[in-house]
Structure formats: structure tokens, C-alpha cells
Amino acid sequence: MPVYSDGLGLDVTAASGEAASAFGSTVDGYVRFTRDVGDRLKDTLTADPDMPLAHVTKGYFMKLFGTKAMAMRADKALGTATELFARLDTTEREQGHLVALGAWCAGDIDGAADAWERILLDHPKDMLALRLAHFAHFYAGNGGKMRDSVARVLHAWDRSHPLYGNLIGMYGFGLEEAGEYRRGERYAREAVEIDPKDAWSVHAVAHVMEMEGRHREGIDWIKGLEPHWNSVHNFRFHVWWHRALFHLERYELEEVMALYDAQVASDLEADQYLDVVNAAALLWRLELYGLQVGPERWAQLAALAEKHMDDHELIFVSLHYLMALLGAGRLAEAGEMIEKLRAYAKEEGTRDQTQARITGKVGLALADAMTAIRTGSPARAVTLIWPLRDDIRLIGGSHAQRDVFEEMLVDAALKGGETAKARALLSERTEKKPNSAWSWERYGEALGAAGADGSSASRKAAELRTSAH
Template identity: 45%
Template sequence: MSFPQFTSAENLTFSANLQEDVDRFSELTTAFLGFRKDIGSLLKQLLQDAPEMPMALCVKGYIAKMIVSASHSARAIGISQKLEAVITIHGVNDRERLHAKALDEWCKGELVRATECWEKILVDYPLDSLALRLAHYLHFYSGNAGNMRDSVARVLSSWSESQPNYGFVVGMYAFGLEESGEYDTAEIYGRKAVERNPADTWSVHAVAHVMEMTGRRAEGISWVNSLSDNWLSVNNFRYHLYWHLALFYLENGDTETVLQLYDTQVGSDITADFNLDMCNAASLLWRLEMYGVNVGERWQGLIETAENHITDHELVFVSLHYYLALLAANENRSSDRLYNSLKSWAAGTDTQSYVCMEVGMGLAKGIQLARSKKFAAAIEAINKCKKDMALIGGSHAQRNLFELVLADSGKKLGY
């Protein structure tokens, strides 16, 4: 028997048993766009009451993939299979069918194909903010700033201020513009979104990036500090804002404040195993050391979490940060295991295997050599893959770490 169809606040049709389930799904989508702490509880409650609602299952799979770990990816495969079974029995509408296909492709490691599914959805359903955010996410991890910008630009005219998630869409556009180097326009859109909702951390983040890229450190510090009281409902993504705040202080030479921010914010919840926390923490500590700062025992606090991800083959960008932590903590056995895991990953055939082969291995080798003070060899390794570095994804500001390793190696050699 097929599901009845209900319409959401965004005028999208959902297969579900009750209108109430669709309304709750809309609330879940808003929480997802806002990086809210209650995403997990909203989803759990929805699935308790509507265990076969196709889009609720699909989002469960998406979230599992976004945790970026082998164990959660294994769960995502199980969820995707359950979703396929539900679809076989009850059927779904065309948009939901494409979402299910996106999850399946993502589970297979076919990130480009998954993104194509969301972009296909957006052609006919430009108000599908979930598809938009997921496309944004994987455009981000493919390092294609133009796609990040244009994906949102294509749908923007279909949105209006009266729609609840409008601000999040504007904020995504701001970030895509920023990564594309269109700083002035990015700031206009970013500020517009933050005026609408100061708890919209992705939009706050877009403006912080503009300030980082244009060297406006004092403004960046007051921008982040002036908004941080609004983030009580935001999940660990808020620590990434503090990472940006720390970068402003670091570039100002105020390393004391950076260490304080590391202890109280950036590195304060590593055991929660939120992958971005590790990226923030490892890259900040490495930068501090390049500034000549003794970071004490702080690397040791990253070991256990990093060791839990040695054999993950999810996102090269994230794995490189686990590698940074294990190298710097002198966990040689573990760092060797991770390096070997990268090697076997690079021999695979999916999207990130290619990235690992083209860029990941070179960057891993480069940071390993820099850590061993083999600076000339480090420069050679990083230079070999530098032109394709964007492939690992992340932002310009995040990838800048590898450029800094290159510059620091040159400095150590007296260049």
C-alpha cells in the first residue's frame, strides 16, 4: 500500500502517514540547517512515531554519513537498505526517490553522483532546502567554490523572505560567494542572514571568513564575540567559530588568548568525536607551534579520538587532521598505520580515493617530512600536489594550514 502524500511548509510533497509527521520533518530540517543541538532528539522522536517515513529514514542516513566515520558509514548502509525496502513495498514520490538514490551513492563513496542527485532535485524543487544544504556540504568537500555559489544562486529567486528557512539559504549563498573570492557581496548576504537570525552560525561563519580573507582581524574578533551569546542551542559547530576567533588573535600575535580559546572552546569537547572539532584543534595547535608556541600536553588530548579513526575512508580532509594529531603527539605506530591506510585508500576507485591519490598522499608525506624536520623534502612533497590542493575540500582558510607548512619549511631552511 502506498503512502498518502502531504505538503510541507516549503510546499514539498512527502510520503507519510500523518500531516503531523511532515510538520515535524520541517522542524527537523530547520534544526539541521541551523546546526542545532536538538537535531538528534527531533529525528529520534520522529522515527519512534513514524519508523517507516521515507525522508526521516533518509535523513538518518545522511546524518550518519556526515559524522564522517567508518562505524557510522556502516550504519548509513543499513539505513539505506532499510529505506530501499520501504520504497519497494510502499513506493515514494520522484523527489524522495532521488534523495534515496543520493544516500545510496553517498554510501558507495560516489560523492559526485550523490551531489548530482541533489542538484537534480533542485531543478524541479528549488525550495528543497535539505537537498540544497547537502549539495552545499559536498560541494564544500570537493573544494569547488564556484559550484557552492552557483548551486544556491540557481534557486535563490524561488525563495522569499516570508519562508522560514530563507535566511539559511542566503547564508549559504554568502559562503559560496566568499569561497569564490567575492568578498563584498558575500558580506552583504551574510550580514542580511545574521540580522534575520543571529543564531544562524553558518551565516555568521560566512562573514567571519570574509574578515579572515581580507585581514580584518579586529572586526573579526568583535564580530564573533558580539554574536556568541546566541549559540546556546547550536551544536559543536559553534567551536569552529571559536577556531576562527582564535585565528584572528593568532594573526595578531596574541598567542596567550589563542591557548585560552583552545582550552575553553576549540579543544574542549574532543571526546564528543565531532569531526570538525579535530580539524579545528589539530590545525590550531600545529599553527601555534609554527608560531613557536609550546602547546604543552595538548596534543595528547587528541590521541584517543584520532586513533578511533585510523582506518576511516570517508573524507581525506578529515583524515589528514587525524594524521596531524598523531604525528605531532609522536604516536608513531598509529601515525604509520594511518599513513598506510591512506595508501590503500588511494588505490581505490571512489571519489575520495582519487582525491587521496592526487592530493592526500602528497600532503600527508609533506606534513610527515616537515614534522621530521626534513624541510626540503617536505617542500618538494607539498609543492607536487599544491596546484590540486582544493580537491581535498574544506575552506581556503582551513587549507591554508598546508600553505603555512610550506612557508614555515622554507623559513626553517633560511629562505
Template identity: 30%
Template sequence: MRRDAYDLITSTASNEAQRAFESAVFGVASHRPSTGLALQTTLSADPDHVAGHALRGFANLILARSELVPIATNALADARASLTRKRGGTSDERILVKALEVALEGSFSAAAAVLDHGFENRPATFLPFKLSHSLRFMTGDAAGMLQVTTRAVDHLDTSTAAAGFVLGCHAFALEEHGRYSEALAAGQRAVALQPEDSWGLHAVSHVFEMRGDTDQGVDWLEGSRKAWSRCNNFSFHMAWHLGLLHLERGDHDRVLEIYDDEVRPQQTDDFRDMANAVSLLWRMEQSGVHVGDRWTDLSETAYRRRTDTTLIFAALHNLAAMVAVGERDGVAELVSQIDAKALGTDEQSRVAAEIGVPMARLLAGLDAPADRQMIDRMVANLTKIGGSNAQRDFFVLALAKAVGAGGDNAAVSRIGEIRQRLKADDQLFKSIERSVGTNLSA
């Protein structure tokens, strides 16, 4: 048994495998494109590296693509076989494997709970901590995120390799609760401890955006560009935040430039890249920006994934892309797929039933909530879609536009009031109000 630089106890006897796995964990923490290669090196040096197989499984599962589930399943089988060959491995390894098993059974929340409980006496052990944070992020469990990060920070040794990364996660959890001053302090401390902490940089940018501090937000992101531009496609997401800030300032030409060069420089179908691009283009159009033919590649990509409801958050963004160009057949098929998903019993099926179906019908122009109770229920259930408050704001804005188009000015006002509990009033919401003939947030 040996303890690595991030406090995980593994059964590997290979120094090369341990060094490579530490590099992989650093890559996960800092969103580096070299992470996959480091993981390959780990498993080449020790084909029975249990944690390496578990991480490979989670890495594929978290991409939320139906075709990658078999790869994650194979990784679980490899991890189990490696445990057997390692005579049961270590407790840490067994917990990681159990969590992957539960996640593959269809519950990210339960998998996160396995990790949290398994490491309750060492809550700052970084890999299980980060995996739990990511799983809870994808399920919209902000309360769980904050509970876990608070416990980790309470046990944190700031001299360890993971300290800055742990604080960055805590900053994000605080921000998602609207505790902006605390989040700002934690995020800035995280980056001071670990300048490669892109998640901490990201958490601080969220604070500036949600408080309406656009100039500070732009300065923060431009000042840290050297760090986040080295990321994998997370750099596209950081650029998305920069684009939102410029949009609020009315720098429309700059937003288009950021979109083309940094948000959508590659025509990928990664759901995170699609969410960035779809929601930014939609916001630009609501702000009166002519986006040209930029919807074309998004709608074509979405059409190819029109039957994939692995993650409702992803499916709804794909739906919005097809709606934008009037792709009726694709819209109808994806709405039908989300309806069918809602009949299942796993975690995402429940998300589909509680918010995916009504939001899909709203985006498709088939339905709009008819009364205050339904509006409140939709807004309350939005967290279950997953992602951040900033990402889900796209759905809040779409809801406001839909009910406003139906002539319900009071409902638009109600949505604006709910939105302002977390986000400062902004030009985009005012644009939507004007487009539906109201002016209620002034």
C-alpha cells in the same frame, strides 16, 4: 502528499511526523544539538518517513567515520523499504534516496549532482539544497557550491522559512571565491532574515578573517555569541575562528583560553573538532606560543583512528597530531594507510592519490616538493581535500614551512604569493618566514 515548511513534498500522513521533521531540518540549518532527537521523533511518529530515513543516512555518512557507514547503509535500506510501502513515495523522496545511494557508492560529488538535477526546477527546496552544499563543501567544490546557491537565490522567496539559511550558504560560496564584499552583504542579509543562521554568521566571520579585518571579526563573533553558542559542536568551530582572529592580534593568552574553554572543551574524535584543535595548536606553536601538554589528547585520539582514511581531510589532521608528539608508529601506519587508499577507485581514493599522499609525506617529514611545478600542483590540488580556504590554509602554511626548512626561499615566496590571492598577509606567515630564515612577504 504534503509540502512541508521547507518546500519538501513527502508522503507522510502524520502531522506529528511532519512537525518533527521540520524541526529536524531547522536543526540541520541552524546546527542545533536537538536535531537527532527531532529525527527520532519523526521516525517514531511515522516509521516509514522516507525523507527521515534518508536524512539519517546522510547525517551518519557526513560524519566521515568508517564505523558509521553500516548505519548509513541500513538507513538506505529502510528508506527503500519505506518507499515500497508508500507505493513509490513522492518524486522528492525518490531523489533523496537515490542521492544517498550514490553517496554510499563512494562519490559525494555525484550525489550532489543527483540532488541538484532532481530539484533543478525548485532549487531553493531547502533539505536537498543544504545536503548538496554540505557534500560539495566536503569535496572542496567551491565552483559547484556557488553555481547551486546562485540558482537558489535567483528563485528565492525571502518570506519563506528557509530564505535566511539559503542566503547564508550563498554568502559562504561567494566568500570561497574571494568575492568578499558580496559575501559580506549576503551574509549580513541572511542573518537579518534569520538570526539563527549560524552558517551565515560563519560566512561573515570568514570574510573578516580573509581580509585581515581582525577587530571587526572579533566584534562580529562576540556580538553574535548568543546565537552560535547554542549550536552543537559547530560552536567549537565558531570559537576556532575567534581564536584565529585573536592569534593574529597577538592575544596569546586569550587564544589559549578560547582553545581550552571553547575549541576543545571535550575530548571528542569528531573529525571537525579534531581539525579545529590540531590546526589551531599548530598555528599557535608557529607563532611562538607554548601550548604545554595540549597535544596529548589529540595525538591519543588520532592514534585510535590511525587506520581510518574515510575522509582524507580528517586523516591528514590526525597525522599532524601524531607528528606533533613524535608518535612514529602511528605516523608510519597512517601514511601507509593513505598510500593504500590511493590505490582505490572511489572519490576519496582519487583525493589520496592526487594530494593526500604527497601532503602526508610532507607532514610526516618524509618528503618536500622539489620544484616550482610540484609546489604549484600541490597548492592547486589542495581544494580537493575539502573544507574551506581558511581550513586548508593549515596545509598551505605547512607546505611553506617544509620547503623553507629545506632552504628554498624562492619557493616560500611563491607559496606566499599564491596564498595572498585569497588571504591578506598576516603575522603567522611572517612567523613561518622568520623560522626558516626568510623575510619575503614584508
């Protein structure tokens, strides 16, 4: 079969130039989070129903939904693609993508990431491989890999490429997750200058501000660019979630609740996992900050969660579904879900199942700890989480997202009478997050409980609550 340019600097096997450029437009839509990305892929397959890489990409998109039902459709796309690759001449790059999809469908996300990284050695402009590797490294909780994966391809890119801004925005986010805030902010801001609609990069800057406790600045940053990033698909609710988080740190709890209702949880019927992840974590945090969020909101999330009991694509996501069930007080379903996760973790021994391994290593303990918290046994939660604190990152997600687990540990330590641990955790946390009023307030409590003077920590908390941070 002939090859044509995809318009993004790569050759792709296709029946026509029209199909190849529709494919390029699909990759462009995926990277830019456009709402019509699914239609773009359909247009590609209409132009060439046998285009090998388009079928692999269909499989990728199905896997990205993170549900069992869609994973089965990904398996089907893999079957079609495998048959096409056997029948048609394809390039080595395309064959690399087939290997990656095969590994991913088998549950071996680490293997898929290796396949994408191998492609990038010879094809550093392969944005599809790069963005998917970014995804895999993100859900491995590996900021260093997110950063370095992009750094390794920079040699091949310049501003003339239509996705250059997105590339450096991804680099900015990787730098941020690896703790390099200055460089991360510089690259992500440059990406936003190139394209203010680049929500991933807007969000990368917000992450830097979150990590550095620049809450007021973070609100202004997100507000100032809202007309741009708010045009993207459901990822926009995650940007709203970041704004809500800044308000939360400032104890503007009414504002958080209003944003929750108007934005963060405004499209739950779309049944996208990231929406539930945002919503469940925000409700859990609001309760840690002392606000009663009401049974209806939890019930709404729990109704969605129970539909995903058998989804084990990402343990990070499953833990948020569990949060929803526990928040709603549906303990029987929560227990059922944990038993399913326990059975899933055992699959690790049968083949290389990245997520099953992490579920066994960290996920189950976190699941049991959350149940302990919600059933009045906070000390047990501390016993479960404490030994694996440093491994929580393996569940993936960002530092900002995983912070809910750190906050629940702190709260459980205080409530469970684990005074020395609470004091140690908060001593660490106030160093790391000196602008966090919530942390200083609890530090004061922990010091007091340990018989020390916690008044200056409590004063610091009061100051922060009324300051402009």
C-alpha cells in the same frame, strides 16, 4: 501512501500530517544546527516508522558523522529505505534522495551531489538537497559550485520562507569561498540580521574578515554575537576557532591558548571530527607562530585520532587526525595511518570513490610531507607539496582551513633552505594577505636568506604586530 506538507513548502510521503511536520522540523534543525536535531528525527520515525524520506535522512545524518562506524549504520538505513521505496508509493523527489544516499554510501560523493542538484531543478525549495549539495561542494573544495548551487534556486525563494535567512547565508559563504567578498559579506550580514543565531552565516562574515585581514573587526564581530551563535551544537567550537585565528594573526598567543582550552578543545569527548580538525590545525599553527603548546594537548588529540585510523570518509579530516598523531610524536601510528590511506587510495580503480581519488591525487603527498616536516626533513616536504600546490583545494574545507598547509609549506621552504621557493611563496602571500604579520616576518627572513634586503619586510611585520588590525 498519502502526501502531506512538511511545513517548508514541500510534499512528503508520510502516514500522517504529524509525521510530515516532524520531518520538516528535522530539516529545519539540521539547517539551523540545533542541538536536538537527532531527537527531531527520532520523533519523526516515532510518528511514522515507515516514512521513506525519514529513513534516507537517517542515512544522510549517519554519513555526516564521517566515521566508518556511522557509515555502516548509514548502509543499514539505506537498506531499510530501499525496501520501503520498493513497497510504498513515493514521489520522484524522494526517489532522487534515495539515489543520492545510494551514491554516497558507495563512496561516490560527486554522484550524490549530482543527484541533489537534479532534485533541485524541479524542487528548488528542497533545503535538504541544497544543504547536502553545499556540504558536498565544500568538501570538494569548490567555492564556485557552492555559490552557484544556491544561486540556481534563488528564483523560488522569498523572505516568507522560514529558512530564507539560512539560504542567503549559505549563498554568502559560497560567494566568499569563490572570492566575491563584498557580495558574500552583504548576503551573510543580511542572514544574520534575519536570525543572529544562524551560526553558519555569522561564520560566513567571519570568513570574509579572515580573507581580508580584518582581524580586530573579526574578533568584535564574533564577540558581539556570541550569546546567539553559541547556542548551536558543536559547530559553535568552529566559530570559536575563527575567533582564535584572528587573535593568532595579531600574535595574541596567550589568548589563543586560553580559547583553545576553554572552547575549541573543550568537548573533545563528543568525538566529532570538526572539533579535532579545529584543534589540530590550531595547535600546528601555534607552533608555527613559535609557541610550544606542550605534549599533553597533542596527546589528547592523538588519543582521539587513533580511534579513527580506519575512517576514510573525508581525506581532509584524515589529514587532521594525522596532524594530531604527528604532533604527539607518535610516528609509528602516523606511519600506520598513512599505509591505510595508501591502501584506501587504491580503491579508486574499483569503483567511483571520490575521496579515494583525492587521497591518491593529493592527500598522500600531504600526509608524507607532514611526516617529513615532523621528522626533520623539511626540504623533502617542499619537494612533495610544491608540484600540487594548486590541487590542495581538492581535499575540501575552506580557504581559511586549508591555509595551514600553505603555512607549513612556507615554513618548510625556509627551514629546508629552499630559498627561492620561500621568497616566491611569500612574495605571493604578502600580496594576498597584506595584514599578515607572520607572512611579512618570514618574507623578511626569505629575502635575507636570498642575499637581498629583508629589513623593510621585517619592519612591516613589526608594525603589524603592534597595529590595530
